[in-house]
Amino acid sequence: YIPLPTSLHRRWVTAAAEKGKHVLLEKPVALSAAELEEIVAACEANGVQFMDATMWMHHPRTTGMRAFLSDGERFGQLKVIHSTFTFAGGPDFLTNNIRVKADLDSLGALGDVGWYCIRAILWATDYELPKTVLASREPVINESGVILSCGSTLYWQDGKVATFHCSFLTSVVQDLTALGTKASLRLHDFAVPFQENSASFHVTSQFSSPLVSEHNVINDLPQEALMVKEFACLVASIKGNGSKPDKKWPTLSMKTQVVLDAVKASIDSGFEPVEVVSPLFCTT
Amino acid sequence: YIPLPTSLHRRWVTAAAEKGKHVLLEKPVALSAAELEEIVAACEANGVQFMDATMWMHHPRTTGMRAFLSDGERFGQLKVIHSTFTFAGGPDFLTNNIRVKADLDSLGALGDVGWYCIRAILWATDYELPKTVLASREPVINESGVILSCGSTLYWQDGKVATFHCSFLTSVVQDLTALGTKASLRLHDFAVPFQENSASFHVTSQFSSPLVSEHNVINDLPQEALMVKEFACLVASIKGNGSKPDKKWPTLSMKTQVVLDAVKASIDSGFEPVEVVSPLFCTT
Structure with missing residues (x-):
């Protein structure tokens, strides 16, 4: 679980993934979709599960x-x-x-x-x-x-x-x-x-x-515990059964991030409409 | 009380005011602020109370x-x-x-x-x-x-x-x-x-x-009855004490109408920002 400030996410997720650690990441997950692509790529390359902490x-x-x-x-x-x-x-x-x-x-x-x-x-x-x-x-x-x-x-x-x-x-x-x-x-x-x-x-x-x-x-358990439980299940499935990491979670993070990026881009452009570009990531 | 469709308001309020009838008018009160100015002017000229039916x-x-x-x-x-x-x-x-x-x-x-x-x-x-x-x-x-x-x-x-x-x-x-x-x-x-x-x-x-x-x-009475009661009080005060019609109600109608007009103008302009012009009416 990485609760660090957003600007440190890329560095520490990459380091954790390279050590084979599965990553539950505090939101916002990244400063931009481009940065999130690197984060997710590091997790994929190392076969570790990625999930954002949207409890x-x-x-x-x-x-x-x-x-x-x-x-x-x-x-x-x-x-x-x-x-x-x-x-x-x-x-x-x-x-x-x-x-x-x-x-x-x-x-x-x-x-x-x-x-x-x-x-x-x-x-x-x-x-x-x-x-x-x-x-x-x-x-x-x-x-x-x-x-x-x-x-x-x-x-x-x-x-x-x-x-x-x-x-x-x-x-x-x-x-x-x-x-x-x-x-x-x-x-x-x-x-x-x-x-x-x-x-x-x-x-x-x-x-x-x-x-x-x-x-x-x-709910018998608080939502935070249910989140950790689900994350642990995915990790157990990877460790025990050799499953691939679940792609649903990084996809949801990426979609959220591209919309967030578009809002930021609209603010930065002086409140022009900004088209949301579907991330390549989500179509693979 | 005039519950007619909006396009008939100007004609019937003017006719009612000229007969000395006080006017409780269904909303939207007018198709535009310009039209509402005429409606309110007719009420003022005839010394009758104007109130919109925003219950x-x-x-x-x-x-x-x-x-x-x-x-x-x-x-x-x-x-x-x-x-x-x-x-x-x-x-x-x-x-x-x-x-x-x-x-x-x-x-x-x-x-x-x-x-x-x-x-x-x-x-x-x-x-x-x-x-x-x-x-x-x-x-x-x-x-x-x-x-x-x-x-x-x-x-x-x-x-x-x-x-x-x-x-x-x-x-x-x-x-x-x-x-x-x-x-x-x-x-x-x-x-x-x-x-x-x-x-x-x-x-x-x-x-x-x-x-x-x-x-x-x-509330001891439904809001519609309370509205009629307040309208009747204002009318009684005009008839009994020779009070002037209360300007608060036409002013609130006019402010609502100018904002409504600005929204319509923004739609008609292809979603450009539209400045709200404070009606002359409200500053007198």
């Missing part, structure tokens, strides 16, 4: 929500997604934390909490990449160029639209809403559930009664 | 939320607002309803449900107009040019940002979220409360325990 992916609630979104009868067709992840960093955080330092985590809030928003949006679309990304025009950037707050709109070929906002500047919010033609799904603790042993999501539908229903999912 | 403004919950947003100690400074109002119109609605007919309500979803989103956003900022509006790039527009679904980002001089999405194409959602530096406010039934006799809003703050708290407000 909520391993919560059974996530599986339950996936089943609901995939149910055309109940949810209909996905049209709009909105996600917000913010917390108020406070003066000490905004001065001293590694996540506001250009040489450590230059992606700032976009890399830290925006990563979760982007992953959640991609998760909702079953990992279909948007065709275009347009950053919101008012990011807050500190004097060393680190993003403290930003937002973006994502556009898909079929007309789906997503928006997200991520920030270190407002009190904690971690919302995800997915609007379908027949119902919508909503939760306010998508990344870190309010409770450790159970979590819920809400469904709203004008076609059913009650209008709003709560769906609760019990 | 949730009269719910006591709205007063409670206003007090919370204005409380710097608890809420901090407002930074981000997000609002969504959608419902699934269904095939019959999308073919035959007045709100999808170019000659009746050409603003479509923007005028119908977008009106509420824009008003809610302005309400949250205490009616400070944004400086710029940028429409989202993927509106859905029917063959006669009526908006069925659209979104927008609004920018204020001081860095506040708001986004909204309105549509006839996804199942019912009516969300409002306001993010402050110290807490956030959230509700899922801002325009039409889930229950008739009480309504709640949620506050989330990383600086208090519990993280999320629910604030419930009882």
Whole structure:
């Protein structure tokens, strides 16, 4: 498990992989998709498993929500997604934390909490990449160029639209809403559930009664433990059965990173639309 | 009370005002700010009260939320607002309803449900107009040019940002979220409360325990009755005491309309940013 600041990931993942160590990597996994390609290539070359530490992916609630979104009868067709992840960093955080330092985590809030928003949006679309990304025009950037707050709109070929906002500047919010033609799904603790042993999501539908229903999912282990368990299973399978490392996890990291890169590129271009280029990596 | 399609408002409000009738007008109040100026001028010239039928403004919950947003100690400074109002119109609605007919309500979803989103956003900022509006790039527009679904980002001089999405194409959602530096406010039934006799809003703050708290407000009358009551009070005051018509209500309508016009202009310009021009009306 590598929890180091993002700027150190390439060096230390490469070193770990070369020693035959499997890698569970803190997010954001890299400063760019190009860097992530090197990281993943090092893992592949050494036959070690790569997984990013996006813990909520391993919560059974996530599986339950996936089943609901995939149910055309109940949810209909996905049209709009909105996600917000913010917390108020406070003066000490905004001065001293590694996540506001250009040489450590230059992606700032976009890399830290925006990563979760982007992953959640991609998760909702079953990992279909948007065709275009347009950053919101008012990011807050500190004097060393680190993003403290930003937002973006994502556009898909079929007309789906997503928006997200991520920030270190407002009190904690971690919302995800997915609007379908027949119902919508909503939760306010998508990344870190309010409770450790159970979590819920809400469904709203004008076609059913009650209008709003709560769906609760019990978890016997915290999502972080479930993540480690899944990682350990993959590693055991490689060690015991000679399996190949699972490609799903590096692919999800790469898709998240290319969208994140596109948001950054849109900010850097003065808020022009940026096309999302599907990474070569994901098509092999 | 005039519930007619928007394209008939100017003609019938003018006729009513000339007969000395006070006007409670269904939203969207007009097809453009220019048209609304004529409507309000007709009311002023005849000394009659004008009020738009934005019913949730009269719910006591709205007063409670206003007090919370204005409380710097608890809420901090407002930074981000997000609002969504959608419902699934269904095939019959999308073919035959007045709100999808170019000659009746050409603003479509923007005028119908977008009106509420824009008003809610302005309400949250205490009616400070944004400086710029940028429409989202993927509106859905029917063959006669009526908006069925659209979104927008609004920018204020001081860095506040708001986004909204309105549509006839996804199942019912009516969300409002306001993010402050110290807490956030959230509700899922801002325009039409889930229950008739009480309504709640949620506050989330990383600086208090519990993280999320629910604030419930009882109303003895439905919000529609409270609206009519307030309108009747203003009219009684004009008739009984010779008061002048209250300027607050036409001003709020006009501010909502100029933002709505800017969103429409941004869509029509191919998604360019549009400056919001403060209406002359509001400065007199």
